[in-house]
Amino acid sequence: MNIKNIHIGSLIRTKVEEHQISIERISRFLDxxxxxxxxMYQAKSIDTDVLLKWxxxxxxxxxxxxxxxxxxxAPQSRVDNAFRGKGSTILFRKSIYTQEVKDFxxxxxxxxxxxxGDVVERYKIPKTTLYKWMKKI
Structure with a gap:
């Protein structure tokens, strides 16, 4: 899995093969x-509504x-974790790292x-967070 260049069609095909779902069932479900x-299996990207159905x-x-x-x-800025739109402020209290990101x-x-050190510098992951992940392996 290349997390930098996502090819969603091949990821979907892999999951379909894992679950051994027939194309007839998929066709009926997605209409x-x-x-x-x-x-869709060949597509690098697909519509979000269709992806939600998948x-x-x-x-x-x-x-x-x-x-x-x-x-x-596209990591968040550590200096200002607030997104300021017209008259609103959304604060990000904590970064959430998926298992795929941790594994990567x-x-x-x-x-x-x-x-x-490279990881901390490039991806702006706090040292303590990274070292906690490393202790678990």
Whole structure:
């Protein structure tokens, strides 16, 4: 799984194969012809409404891949964790790291691709958080 370049169609196909769901059942559930299903497997991205249906059918949150991507490649500013829109303020109290993000980062450290310091600097993950993850492996 490449968390930087997400190909949602291949991820969906993998889950379908794991669950051994027939294309006929998928076609009925999504109310789409089988040709459309095959095209979705080839698609790098799909409509969010359709992706939500896939999540329900396969009982898996495919949106977490995008969340993981945002955490790693568009991290929040540590200086100002507030998003200020017109007259409103949304405060982010805590960053939430998915298991996929943790696994990705720990794999980078285990293989020697990055050091703990590199991870802290590049992805702005607090040192204490990273070291807690590392203790668990």
């Amino acid at each position: 789409r012809p089988e040709d459309d299903i095959e095209m 999540c329900k059918l396969l009982k898996f949150d495919f949106f977490r891949f995008y969340t993981g991507h945002l955490i790693l490649y 980062i720990l794999d980078r450290i285990k293989t020697g691709t990055m050091t703990a």
